[in-house]
Amino acid sequence: MYEIRIHSRGGQGGVTAARLLALAAFRDGKYATACPFYGAERRGAPVVSYVRIDDRPIRVYSQIRNPDLVIVLDPSVMEVVDVLHGLKRHGKVLMNGTTTEKIHGAPAFAVDLTGIALREKLVIAGSPILNTPVLGALAKMGIISVDSAKSAIREMFSDERNVRAAEAAFQELVI
Amino acid sequence: MLTIATGNKAVAAAVKEVKPYVIAAYPITPQTEIVEQIAEYVTSGELDSRYIPVESEHSAMAACIGASITGARTFTATSSHGLLYMHEMVNWAAGARLPIVMANVNRAIGPGWNVWAEHTDAFQERDTGWLQVYVSTVQEAYDTTLMAFRIAEHADVILPVMVNLDGFLLSHSMQSLDTLNAGDFVPPLHLPHAIDVLNPAGYGTLTGPDEHFRFRWEIEKAMRRSRKVIAETERDFAERFGRSYGVAEEYRYEDADVVVIAMGTLGKEAEVAVDLLRNEGVNAGSLRIRWLRPFPDLDLSGREVVVIDRDYSFGFGGIIAQSLMARQRVDLYSVIAGLGGQEVTYDDIAGFVRERRPGTELWFGVNGNV
Amino acid sequence: MTEIPKEEFILKCTSACAGCPSTLILRYVLKAAGADTVLVVPACCTSVIQGIYPNTAVNVPVYNVAFAAAAACASGMSEAFQKAGKKTNVIVYAGDGGTVDIGIQALSGAFERETDFLYICYDNEAYGNTGMQRSGSTPIGARTTTTPGGKVHAKKDLDAIVAAHNPSYLATACAAYPQDLFKKVQKALTLRGSKFIHVLAPCPPGWRFSSEMTVEMGKLAVRSGLWILYESEFGKVTINGPSKAAMIKPIPIEDYLSVQGRFKGIDRKAIDALKSQAEQRAKHLQKEAEGIC
Numbered sequence A: 001m002y003e004i005r006i007h008s009r010g011g012q013g014g015v016t017a018a019r020l021l022a023l024a025a026f027r028d029g030k031y032a033t034a035c036p037f038y039g040a041e042r043r044g045a046p047v048v049s050y051v052r053i054d055d056r057p058i059r060v061y062s063q064i065r066n067p068d069l070v071i072v073l074d075p076s077v078m079e080v081v082d083v084l085h086g087l088k089r090h091g092k093v094l095m096n097g098t099t100t101e102k103i104h105g106a107p108a109f110a111v112d113l114t115g116i117a118l119r120e121k122l123v124i125a126g127s128p129i130l131n132t133p134v135l136g137a138l139a140k141m142g143i144i145s146v147d148s149a150k151s152a153i154r155e156m157f158s159d160e161r162n163v164r165a166a167e168a169a170f171q172e173l174v175i
Numbered sequence B: 001m002l003t004i005a006t007g008n009k010a011v012a013a014a015v016k017e018v019k020p021y022v023i024a025a026y027p028i029t030p031q032t033e034i035v036e037q038i039a040e041y042v043t044s045g046e047l048d049s050r051y052i053p054v055e056s057e058h059s060a061m062a063a064c065i066g067a068s069i070t071g072a073r074t075f076t077a078t079s080s081h082g083l084l085y086m087h088e089m090v091n092w093a094a095g096a097r098l099p100i101v102m103a104n105v106n107r108a109i110g111p112g113w114n115v116w117a118e119h120t121d122a123f124q125e126r127d128t129g130w131l132q133v134y135v136s137t138v139q140e141a142y143d144t145t146l147m148a149f150r151i152a153e154h155a156d157v158i159l160p161v162m163v164n165l166d167g168f169l170l171s172h173s174m175q176s177l178d179t180l181n182a183g184d185f186v187p188p189l190h191l192p193h194a195i196d197v198l199n200p201a202g203y204g205t206l207t208g209p210d211e212h213f214r215f216r217w218e219i220e221k222a223m224r225r226s227r228k229v230i231a232e233t234e235r236d237f238a239e240r241f242g243r244s245y246g247v248a249e250e251y252r253y254e255d256a257d258v259v260v261i262a263m264g265t266l267g268k269e270a271e272v273a274v275d276l277l278r279n280e281g282v283n284a285g286s287l288r289i290r291w292l293r294p295f296p297d298l299d300l301s302g303r304e305v306v307v308i309d310r311d312y313s314f315g316f317g318g319i320i321a322q323s324l325m326a327r328q329r330v331d332l333y334s335v336i337a338g339l340g341g342q343e344v345t346y347d348d349i350a351g352f353v354r355e356r357r358p359g360t361e362l363w364f365g366v367n368g369n370v
Numbered sequence C: 001m002t003e004i005p006k007e008e009f010i011l012k013c014t015s016a017c018a019g020c021p022s023t024l025i026l027r028y029v030l031k032a033a034g035a036d037t038v039l040v041v042p043a044c045c046t047s048v049i050q051g052i053y054p055n056t057a058v059n060v061p062v063y064n065v066a067f068a069a070a071a072a073c074a075s076g077m078s079e080a081f082q083k084a085g086k087k088t089n090v091i092v093y094a095g096d097g098g099t100v101d102i103g104i105q106a107l108s109g110a111f112e113r114e115t116d117f118l119y120i121c122y123d124n125e126a127y128g129n130t131g132m133q134r135s136g137s138t139p140i141g142a143r144t145t146t147t148p149g150g151k152v153h154a155k156k157d158l159d160a161i162v163a164a165h166n167p168s169y170l171a172t173a174c175a176a177y178p179q180d181l182f183k184k185v186q187k188a189l190t191l192r193g194s195k196f197i198h199v200l201a202p203c204p205p206g207w208r209f210s211s212e213m214t215v216e217m218g219k220l221a222v223r224s225g226l227w228i229l230y231e232s233e234f235g236k237v238t239i240n241g242p243s244k245a246a247m248i249k250p251i252p253i254e255d256y257l258s259v260q261g262r263f264k265g266i267d268r269k270a271i272d273a274l275k276s277q278a279e280q281r282a283k284h285l286q287k288e289a290e291g292i293c
């Protein structure tokens, strides 16, 4: 089982990112679940969501304690949350941004999802949309296939700019 | 069609498939997505139902009652405080023999406010005459909602059915979902006592001490008959669509010396604990109770039992543990865990089994001795 | 200008959204009410804004209670304080849903019994806490998650309902006019019996505008005449300054509607309905203010 924890802030689309990722994994023929952990927080508060991917049906509902991958959609949550908490020994980190210098002790990758969203003018109510471009980065990391990433995005959003943003993230992420 | 969906969306999709005439519901966390999705279906024209955005849950159930007695298929959904606020009408629906289907997204009851999973909300309605079923996956939420309409409306039953799913854990989790073309799996509703101006009758008129108990007995008779209807419905569902669940779902149960009994998502998590224990050489199995009413006949003889109650009856005990002990002599370790969304992992469950002390009760996370 | 006390009763650690009107309103309510105050809060955004146990962001006692129960609970509290010879202010602070929908029975009962309390309804025109479903107070044409095509029914006239109970004091206010709100709360608390203040609460995520626009949105509501600031003391109606000006020369209501995402795609019919409701209300209130009604 491959376990992923996504850190974001309420309203940034972390929950949708989890759902898109699960959908893409499902389109790859895997079993997948996406469970947001809902606090009572309002917009702007740090939130986590979880994705599990496996070849067999998933029966676990409790929170992910030892993720294989941590995704940080909003690096500012790192001031209040230990995003590396419980990360598996060979676990990885995917950061939204231009640098991974704040991550120590784990292989980290950075891609400027915010920049990509702004370039594609993917902005809702003032906030750039990160949940579709991040799928491109995850495809590059080999967690989902490129085709499934695109079809998942198209199933949930009709605007092709989302697919273009994912393609851009795929191009820009250096592994 | 194969897709992925949340537990809430699965319920809404099943409701769309059976096309109730009238849906009346009131939003409450974590059920809200069901109401929103149904509003969306109705607005877009995908579902041709009358949707009544009532001003409270008492009115939601009252509106369903008013619709149902005309012979219309009806649906509502709620959770915790909403369910308790409609309590009077919940009783009314069963007493009036109305086959209303309701989804209840299990959540704790305040104070203090808590929006997370617990079963005490629905358990407080267990004596009302409703059939109650608890599901553990998105697919099961969908399938069971379809079955609920058929069971409720069956001529031998004509009682309301409550489909329960764990707040957030299942209501907001996304998993694969195979939506069906239900065809005639749920036949049209014929309510024998539907209001008919050509055949006027008084409904719910004053009923004296010589009559009241007869109506109560009729409810119990229907409840007893429902066991067969549930089994038949499950069988037909399995034949048509290839999935079945049973009144309780067994996992590595046959040869198990110690059995974990739980409901809802904890019942699934328990399966993982069973695998863990088997690897350690413990002959464990699990049993996930689906139907709370009618309460299943379980044969637990010769096994040790660890019951996890995500509920409590103060001054009495875990409600499932007590219910099992009332029916049979079992060596039972009662664990109270998961209240108000308390995190319970498969490791924790395996721990309950390893450290079981039959004949006692454990409140997970606190020192239970007073 | 009224001197507003520096003392804060809302601490800086609320869990509200950025630009939250409920927090803003409550801040001035408590400044006006002072420390000898108990809040009774039914389920609403404010239940969550206070923070999570064991913390609280509010520095007066807050009694959180079930959604339908605020006015009834406050009745008991008010009687008990009186019996004990205490002059503590009992203030219900409730959302529009908890007031016009599920809570209206308790509200009506408390006002009919002339319960000595102040009931404040902050009106963000939807069920904010559960993610913006329609309420009876949602205006026609507004999209919510349960009215994805725009609401077809008109906003309930809460003030007329409360006025029918002949309260000692009834006023409207708006998050964008804190001075006015402050004075109204102070005045209400000097009077005996049932007092009511209905405060418009422009809500950024619910109305879909960006979070620094809360005050601007409230001003547009008043200037367009869709929200009228007035007060009624023992039935005598006074229209307040900003609304007097708006009645002479209102801005087009489209200026208010077009800056909110919830009115996107609103049709002509709904706009006309909103306009005619606003005009009728203005006329009615003017007559009342002149003592003609």
Ligand SMILES: Cc1ncc(C[n+]2csc(CCOP(=O)(O)OP(=O)(O)O)c2C)c(N)n1
Pocket (backbone or CB within 6 Å): B027, B028, B029, B057, B081, B082, B085, C022, C043, C044, C045, C046, C066, C067, C068, C094, C095, C096, C097, C098, C099, C124, C125, C126, C127, C128, C129, C130, C135
């Ligand atoms: C009996 C009952 N039904 C439903 C709910 C769920 N609920 C909590 S707050 C709320 C909406 C509150 O809306 P409003 O009063 O307008 O306050 P706001 O959230 O907008 O501040 C709802 C539906 C509940 N807590 N209790």
Ligand code: SF4
Pocket (backbone or CB within 6 Å): A042, C016, C017, C018, C019, C020, C021, C022, C023, C045, C049, C124, C128, C129, C203, C204, C205, C206
């Ligand atoms: S939804 Fe609106 S009223 Fe509720 S906390 Fe957020 S800004 Fe405040």
Ligand SMILES: [Mg+2]
Pocket (backbone or CB within 6 Å): C095, C096, C097, C122, C123, C124, C125, C126, C127, C128, C135
């Ligand atoms: Mg509201």
